[in-house]
Amino acid sequence: MKKLVVGLAALAVFATACGAKGNADDADTIKIGGNFELTGPVSAYGTAESNGAKLAIKEINEAGGVLEKQLKYVELDNKSDTTESASIATKLATQEKVSVIVGPATSGTTKSATPSVTRAKVAMITPSGTDDSLTLDDQGKVQPYVFRTGFQDSFQGVALADFATDHLDSKKAVIIGDSSSDYAIGLTKAFKDSYEGEIVADENFTADDTDFNAILTRIKGKDFDVIYMPAYYEQAGLIIKQAREMGIEQPILGADGFSNQALLDLAGEENVSNVYYSAHFSLNNEEKNIQDFIKAYKEEYKTEPDAFSALAYDSVYLAKQGIVEADSSDPEEVAKALEKITDFQGVTGNFSIDENHNPVKSVFVIELQKGEEAGGTEVAPK
Amino acid sequence: MENFIQQLINGLSLGSIYALIALGYTMVYGIIKLINFAHGEIYMVGAFIGYTTINVFHLGLIPSLIISMLLCAALGALIERIAYKPLRNATRVAALITAIGVSFLLQNGMIYLVGPQVRAFPQVITKKVYSLGSIQVNQTQITIFATTVILMLALQFIVKKTKMGKAMRAVSTDADAARLMGINVDNVISFTFILGSALAGAAGVLVGMYYNSIDPMMGVAPGLKAFIAAVLGGIGIIPGALFGGFTIGIVETLISGYGSSLVKDAIVYLILIVILIVKPTGLLGKNTKEKV
Numbered sequence: 001m002k003k004l005v006v007g008l009a010a011l012a013v014f015a016t017a018c019g020a021k022g023n024a025d026d027a028d029t030i031k032i033g034g035n036f037e038l039t040g041p042v043s044a045y046g047t048a049e050s051n052g053a054k055l056a057i058k059e060i061n062e063a064g065g066v067l068e069k070q071l072k073y074v075e076l077d078n079k080s081d082t083t084e085s086a087s088i089a090t091k092l093a094t095q096e097k098v099s100v101i102v103g104p105a106t107s108g109t110t111k112s113a114t115p116s117v118t119r120a121k122v123a124m125i126t127p128s129g130t131d132d133s134l135t136l137d138d139q140g141k142v143q144p145y146v147f148r149t150g151f152q153d154s155f156q157g158v159a160l161a162d163f164a165t166d167h168l169d170s171k172k173a174v175i176i177g178d179s180s181s182d183y184a185i186g187l188t189k190a191f192k193d194s195y196e197g198e199i200v201a202d203e204n205f206t207a208d209d210t211d212f213n214a215i216l217t218r219i220k221g222k223d224f225d226v227i228y229m230p231a232y233y234e235q236a237g238l239i240i241k242q243a244r245e246m247g248i249e250q251p252i253l254g255a256d257g258f259s260n261q262a263l264l265d266l267a268g269e270e271n272v273s274n275v276y277y278s279a280h281f282s283l284n285n286e287e288k289n290i291q292d293f294i295k296a297y298k299e300e301y302k303t304e305p306d307a308f309s310a311l312a313y314d315s316v317y318l319a320k321q322g323i324v325e326a327d328s329s330d331p332e333e334v335a336k337a338l339e340k341i342t343d344f345q346g347v348t349g350n351f352s353i354d355e356n357h358n359p360v361k362s363v364f365v366i367e368l369q370k371g372e373e374a375g376g377t378e379v380a381p382k
Numbered sequence: 383m384e385n386f387i388q389q390l391i392n393g394l395s396l397g398s399i400y401a402l403i404a405l406g407y408t409m410v411y412g413i414i415k416l417i418n419f420a421h422g423e424i425y426m427v428g429a430f431i432g433y434t435t436i437n438v439f440h441l442g443l444i445p446s447l448i449i450s451m452l453l454c455a456a457l458g459a460l461i462e463r464i465a466y467k468p469l470r471n472a473t474r475v476a477a478l479i480t481a482i483g484v485s486f487l488l489q490n491g492m493i494y495l496v497g498p499q500v501r502a503f504p505q506v507i508t509k510k511v512y513s514l515g516s517i518q519v520n521q522t523q524i525t526i527f528a529t530t531v532i533l534m535l536a537l538q539f540i541v542k543k544t545k546m547g548k549a550m551r552a553v554s555t556d557a558d559a560a561r562l563m564g565i566n567v568d569n570v571i572s573f574t575f576i577l578g579s580a581l582a583g584a585a586g587v588l589v590g591m592y593y594n595s596i597d598p599m600m601g602v603a604p605g606l607k608a609f610i611a612a613v614l615g616g617i618g619i620i621p622g623a624l625f626g627g628f629t630i631g632i633v634e635t636l637i638s639g640y641g642s643s644l645v646k647d648a649i650v651y652l653i654l655i656v657i658l659i660v661k662p663t664g665l666l667g668k669n670t671k672e673k674v
Contacts, residue, residue: 041498044499179644203643204642204643204644205643205644206644206647208599208602208603209643210589210593210595210600211392211396211593211634211635213392213395213396213635214389214392214393214634214635214636214637214638214639214643215638215639215643217385217388217389217392217639218385218638218639218640221385234500234595237502237594237595238593238594238595241594245509245511245520246518247511247518262499262500262501262502265501265502266500266502266594266595267594268505268594
């Protein structure tokens with residue numbers, strides 16, 4: 001009798017252990033979660049990323065899956081809302097028991113989901129959250145379960161400073177920056193810290209400004225080689241227009257916030273010459289894996305992929321590599337494997353994950369002449 | 383010096399727009415003592431109407447300007463009839479709160495209709511720049527300034543020389559006495575909204591053309607600045623709105639040009655506070671004692 005009780009108890013413990021640890025182990029699928037902005041103010045980013053992620057899942061499954069199991073993609077809409085993002089991250093991790101989560105698209109929703117994934121011990125890979133502090137906590141310690149595929153803000157600022165010196169031969173720069181967004185403030189700081197030339201003027205504006213004639217008139221009389229403009233396309237487009245119409249011809253240098261058709265519409269295509277911006281991805285890149293991705297994406301969605309879809313696509317493949325290297329679908333094992341990933345081959349570049357969970361990759365600086373992409377330069381990390 | 387003149391020209395263009403919007407605030411306030419906070423949103427709707435007429439129907443600037451003014455006039459009259467007329471005898475706070483409500487309704491209605499994103503306004507004027515030494519004036523700035531002056535003169539004519547203008551002045555002096563004299567006060571109030579909204583519609587099209595960018599939230603900041611301009615000049619006084627608009631535009635530009643663009647909004651609001659403390663009737667206002 002006593003033996004039977006012990007035996008049953010042992011069996012029960014074993015069964016629970018399996019159930020808790022099992023996730024998808026006992027089933028024939030491995031679950032990947034998607035936490036994206038499918039509706040709401042930034043749904044343009046979220047839906048593009050959702051498309052990229054779904055395409056990657058489809059390809060992986062057609063190629064035979066991972067660890068001989070098919071991937072199952074579970075996607076929930078965070079409605080571009082921080083609270084919603086936190087609650088669906090919890091849901092994906094604890095109820096759906098996914099092995100890893102891809103998304104969200106923006107820094108704000110990623111930040112709010114961080115406590116949820118940390119508590120549940122499930123890794124989250126944000127494709128396009130660029131805020132430096134996402135992968136680090138207040139004390140500067142790395143967040144164990146937050147990873148990203150896009151480069152962080154400060155990294156772009158450093159790359160652009162290098163680009164200005166090495167490729168544009170600039171000795172004197174003017175900064176015209178948005179002082180109302182963390183994104184632009186981070187970019188400004190990184191540029192200032194690493195630019196080797198002199199910064200002759202540091203002008204600021206806020207996101208609801210539309211009239212930049214006053215600051216442009218002021219800098220017009222100054223002697224400088226390049227304008228560094230950490231801003232989103234809404235303002236950058238207007239500043240480029242007003243500057244060019246005023247006769248300011250120096251090269252203008254910006255970050256990935258420029259990467260939108262609206263920049264050209266707002267500035268007027270004829271004004272967008274000598275404009276350079278750093279990008280995660282370029283449609284004109286001739287490399288085979290990139291062209292293959294563009295072709296597959298076009299076949300699937302009848303439209304060209306943008307940087308957001310490409311980053312999400314890479315994030316899913318990064319998750320796959322994590323699962324393969326962990327040789328397990330256990331979320332904690334996957335998170336540990338992600339930390340050690342080196343030589344990941346993606347459409348947004350080849351990279352390794354550094355000690356702060358950021359990818360170490362090249363920045364691609366795109367050149368625009370008369371509103372068209374006229375070339376690109378790869379700036380490798382120093 | 384050249385730099386200063388250039389900044390002055392920049393300031394005049396910005397000031398023209400504030401002045402056009404401020405006129406609407408001032409007239410409505412002059413007649414029924416209501417601060418119509420939905421006015422900035424009428425300006426926004428005007429910009430979108432101009433966008434549509436130019437982009438979809440391929441009309442030129444002047445037809446677009448006229449259509450936008452007409453439709454905005456209709457919208458202003460409609461808002462007055464639906465939202466403000468039923469509250470004519472309610473407290474002034476009730477009317478003010480309704481105005482804020484209408485403003486939110488228009489913002490969110492437009493976000494629902496056209497989406498929240500910024501869109502590029504089509505270019506209708508040729509990009510011509512006139513230079514005198516290093517001072518530059520472009521075609522758009524001249525058009526904005528000229529349109530503002532023409533509309534201003536037309537308004538002054540309507541108010542001073544026409545029968546309706548006389549009725550407006552009568553109602554603003556004493557609505558009850560005007561009613562006793564056989565003036566249809568409701569019609570006069572509607573007419574005031576029509577005039578003010580038409581000017582806001584024109585400002586919307588001009589701004590779209592000047593900055594090349596419109597969005598459903600674009601009315602908020604200029605609306606507030608124009609209100610400050612109206613207070614600065616003396617709310618209820620038509621030349622005051624003009625004076626206030628140009629002053630605020632120039633002050634803002636000079637601060638960005640010679641100080642820091644980060645403090646320009648703060649200084650504009652500071653002007654509002656100082657005016658309200660020192661001379662609440664505005665720079666052109668007369669201190670009249672209220673009769674008891």
